[in-house]
Amino acid sequence: MSIQQFIDNEVKSNDVVVFMKGTPQMPMCGFSSQVVQILDHLGVTYKGLNVLDSEELRGGIKTYSNWPTIPQLYVKGEFVGGCDIVREMFQDGELQTLLKDKGLAVKGSVSA
Amino acid sequence: MAMDAHEIERLIKARIPDAEVTIRDLAGDGDHYAATVVSESFRGKSRVQQHQIVYDALKGEMGGKLHALALQTSAPTR
Numbered sequence: 100m101s102i103q104q105f106i107d108n109e110v111k112s113n114d115v116v117v118f119m120k121g122t123p124q125m126p127m128c129g130f131s132s133q134v135v136q137i138l139d140h141l142g143v144t145y146k147g148l149n150v151l152d153s154e155e156l157r158g159g160i161k162t163y164s165n166w167p168t169i170p171q172l173y174v175k176g177e178f179v180g181g182c183d184i185v186r187e188m189f190q191d192g193e194l195q196t197l198l199k200d201k202g203l204a205v206k207g208s209v210s211a
Numbered sequence: 212m213a214m215d216a217h218e219i220e221r222l223i224k225a226r227i228p229d230a231e232v233t234i235r236d237l238a239g240d241g242d243h244y245a246a247t248v249v250s251e252s253f254r255g256k257s258r259v260q261q262h263q264i265v266y267d268a269l270k271g272e273m274g275g276k277l278h279a280l281a282l283q284t285s286a287p288t289r
Contacts, residue, residue, distance in 0.1 A: 130279075167266050167274035183282050184258045
């Protein structure tokens with residue numbers, strides 16, 4: 100299986116995937132840490148994939164998403180964005196809406 | 212490995228001529244920047260698409276020579 104197939108399979112078989120530096124328990128980069136904190140705050144179940152474990156994954160995800168940086172968030176197979184976009188969407192409540200629209204449980208949701 | 216703020220602005224404007232670019236050097240080390248880019252060409256595009264245009268303008272320096280660029284993009288408010 101090629102790295103592109105591996106990534107494709109991961110983002111399609113898990114509802115929420117974060118490609119990050121480090122693990123959700125121990126992020127190794129401030130940007131990755133922010134995304135994990137937001138997801139934890141929202142009580143979302145997600146899978147963290149550590150790009151530091153694999154140079155192939157680190158390069159492969161940048162190509163797959165056409166996005167040059169890590170972290171990267173996927174929801175239901177769709178690329179949502181990197182740290183800046185995720186934070187902006189969270190602050191605006193858009194991330195919560197997106198997750199709910201995709202049928203995912205969000206903790207402490209504010210009714211519109 | 213660092214990149215000058217003026218160089219970042221120049222690259223963005225070369226790709227997006229009408230862009231209003233504001234760059235802050237966050238740590239004073241020429242390596243951690245925050246940029247705000249406002250352009251009419253962003254209207255109707257998703258955030259991901261807007262950021263991809265800026266990354267494209269930076270010609271692969273993002274994630275390489277340029278370690279950290281916090282990016283905020285938008286179309287001008289009418």
